[in-house]
Amino acid sequence: MARLELTGEQRDAAYAAGNVLVRAGAGSGKTEVLAQRFVALLAGDIAGREPLAPERIAAITFTEKATADMRRRIVEVLDDRIAREGDAARRAALVRARRTLGLARISTIHAFCAGMLREYPIEAGVDPGFEVLDEYQSMTFLEGQCRDSIADAVRGEKPGAIRLVGARGLYGFTHQMGAIEVLLKLIGDAARLGRSHDWIRPSAETTAALLRAFGAEIPALRAQLIELVGKLLATRGIGGNAKQDLDALRVIWPGLRRAIEKFSADSEPSDLEALSALDAELPAKQNQTIKGMLAEIDEVIKNLCQSYGAYRAAPATLEVAALAADIAAELERRKREERVVTFDDLLIFANRLLHQHPEVALRYRRTLGALLVDEYQDTDPIQDGVVRLLTEHGAPAPELFVVGDEKQSIYRFRGADVTVFNRPREPLAILPRPLCENRRSLPAIVDFVNSVSAHSMRPDGDPDGKPYKVKWSEEHRLQAIRLAGDAPAVELIVGPNGQDADGAKRSARAARRIEADAIARHSAISRCCCAHSATSRSMRTPSRGPACRVIPSKVAAFTAARK
Numbered sequence: 354m355a356r357l358e359l360t361g362e363q364r365d366a367a368y369a370a371g372n373v374l375v376r377a378g379a380g381s382g383k384t385e386v387l388a389q390r391f392v393a394l395l396a397g398d399i400a401g402r403e404p405l406a407p408e409r410i411a412a413i414t415f416t417e418k419a420t421a422d423m424r425r426r427i428v429e430v431l432d433d434r435i436a437r438e439g440d441a442a443r444r445a446a447l448v449r450a451r452r453t454l455g456l457a458r459i460s461t462i463h464a465f466c467a468g469m470l471r472e473y474p475i476e477a478g479v480d481p482g483f484e485v486l487d488e489y490q491s492m493t494f495l496e497g498q499c500r501d502s503i504a505d506a507v508r509g510e511k512p513g514a515i516r517l518v519g520a521r522g523l524y525g526f527t528h529q530m531g532a533i534e535v536l537l538k539l540i541g542d543a544a545r546l547g548r549s550h551d552w553i554r555p556s557a558e559t560t561a562a563l564l565r566a567f568g569a570e571i572p573a574l575r576a577q578l579i580e581l582v583g584k585l586l587a588t589r590g591i592g593g594n595a596k597q598d599l600d601a602l603r604v605i606w607p608g609l610r611r612a613i614e615k616f617s618a619d620s621e622p623s624d625l626e627a628l629s630a631l632d633a634e635l636p637a638k639q640n641q642t643i644k645g646m647l648a649e650i651d652e653v654i655k656n657l658c659q660s661y662g663a664y665r666a667a668p669a670t671l672e673v674a675a676l677a678a679d680i681a682a683e684l685e686r687r688k689r690e691e692r693v694v695t696f697d698d699l700l701i702f703a704n705r706l707l708h709q710h711p712e713v714a715l716r717y718r719r720t721l722g723a724l725l726v727d728e729y730q731d732t733d734p735i736q737d738g739v740v741r742l743l744t745e746h747g748a749p750a751p752e753l754f755v756v757g758d759e760k761q762s763i764y765r766f767r768g769a770d771v772t773v774f775n776r777p778r779e780p781l782a783i784l785p786r787p788l789c790e791n792r793r794s795l796p797a798i799v800d801f802v803n804s805v806s807a808h809s810m811r812p813d814g815d816p817d818g819k820p821y822k823v824k825w826s827e828e829h830r831l832q833a834i835r836l837a838g839d840a841p842a843v844e845l846i847v848g849p850n851g852q853d854a855d856g857a858k859r860s861a862r863a864a865r866r867i868e869a870d871a872i873a874r875h876s877a878i879s880r881c882c883c884a885h886s887a888t889s890r891s892m893r894t895p896s897r898g899p900a901c902r903v904i905p906s907k908v909a910a911f912t913a914a915r916k
């Protein structure tokens with residue numbers, strides 16, 4: 354008996370001709386379709402295509418676990434295909450492909466890029482014997498080196514280090530990143546833009562010039578504020594509380610006015626007190642006659658503070674950039690010395706290699722017959738760049754087969770960018786009929802996921818803005834194929850709302866902690882669990898009895914008791 358029969362829609366996707374993008378929901382069979390595509394390419398089952406040898410196919414995804422799953426499925430599909438093949442010659446070819454399957458590039462995108470650097474170390478500018486640091490080792494290495502460099506810079510009285518560590522500490526506080534994280538992010542962002550440490554200083558100078566320009570706006574804003582307050586105080590016929598507030602303001606206005614007239618880009622931060630004092634004395638915006646004037650005054654005060662802040666940020670920008678540039682150069686030196694390549698470097702260097710050495714790109718474009726990518730929603734622009742450099746701009750180029758689900762794009766913190774997945778691209782046909790049947794989960798879970806997605810991803814009436822926002826449409830609705838069981842399928846753990854005991858807003862970090870603790874406690878007694886942060890009070894799911902109930906909460910976790 355066949356290992357698994359593809360449905361019509363899966364078959365259409367797996368055997369579609371040309372470059373294909375399959376966008377479909379969770380558990381709808383995307384990875385299965387990709388594995389079937391891989392074997393169809395080996396077997397020559399795709400119309401108009403000769404069979405491809407394993408070494409001419411690359412199948413990549415993002416985690417080791419997903420890679421292992423993909424590899425296992427490819428092997429299973431191939432074994433099944435061999436068992437079903439009746440023609441002796443074709444069977445022999447498939448058995449040969451099975452024997453040499455190890456030559457196929459079935460790997461994470463990081464390992465795929467590492468392979469290119471090993472093949473072309475000279476062109477890539479890396480030590481031929483480089484050691485790859487995995488994600489955790491890279492983080493430890495970079496944090497350790499950065500901490501040492503910051504300590505040296507503080508001892509050397511470098512202004513950027515003193516300012517940054519003074520303001521944020523080395524490791525940061527609950528609500529803000531520390532000096533190490535800020536600097537590594539800055540250095541990492543520059544590298545991801547393909548820039549070396551030499552670029553950080555001049556680019557900061559451009560930013561500083563823009564920030565300084567805000568200072569020139571202060572005199573006009575100041576004059577506008579004085580004029581608006583003058584007009585407000587001259588307004589007659591105001592009664593009630595507003596009258597009392599205006600009378601009080603009239604008394605202190607001459608002093609405030611003098612202070613505001615003197616306020617300039619070079620004033621001390623304490624001089625901002627005149628603006629706060631004015632703000633505090635303004636009447637509440639209830640009186641219709643002066644409501645518009647008060648809103649204008651608010652706006653001008655806000656602009657004044659922002660212009661002042663931006664102007665004052667210019668020197669700090671230059672100092673911190675100088676520190677970042679020095680540390681970036683030091684990190685490069687240490688990496689060369691220790692002959693290591695960090696996890697991010699693998700992608701950045703491979704991208705640079707293909708970009709700067711078209712002859713290398715051409716060789717891969719010729720030798721690779723097909724490139725398959727799973728979980729494409731997790732791509733960042735650098736990874737997408739590697740795929741594009743290999744597949745765009747006409748022949749020769751491997752055929753591209755991409756699967757993913759924009760609703761599952763969850764690696765923003767690692768740089769994944771869902772706009773990359775959603776961006777229209779020239780060589781890809783987007784399949785008109787996405788897969789919509791879910792075979793993995795019980796109906797109550799599928800219903801629940803449909804409701805949560807439809808609610809939290811509902812379109813906001815702005816079709817063009819926020820390209821990063823995933824918008825729900827009916828084609829995202831999954832249909833459950835498994836039969837409903839009688840045991841509960843979804844359980845909700847409800848946590849406290851978004852405020853702590855004093856009514857203060859709880860930080861996302863604190864809320865995550867509470868959620869993680871609740872899930873950890875609960876998972877000790879349940880078989881598996883997943884979590885979701887419910888952010889709305891109006892969320893509802895279709896009623897499924899006690900198995901599926903949503904309780905409004907800012908922090909809610911639910912467990913899928915039975916998948």
Ligand SMILES: Nc1ncnc2c1ncn2[C@@H]1O[C@H](COP(=O)(O)OP(=O)(O)OP(=O)(O)O)[C@@H](O)[C@H]1O
Pocket residue numbers: 357358359360363377378379380381382383384385386758761792793
């Ligand atoms: N035609 C089919 N018949 C039976 N089972 C199937 C079929 N297609 C997929 N499945 C099973 O459904 C489950 C989900 O499939 P798969 O993992 O390929 O989905 P996916 O879309 O890649 O999910 P995810 O979005 O989580 O990556 C797997 O257990 C798979 O074996």
Ligand SMILES: [Mg+2]
Pocket residue numbers: 383384385727
């Ligand atoms: Mg999958």
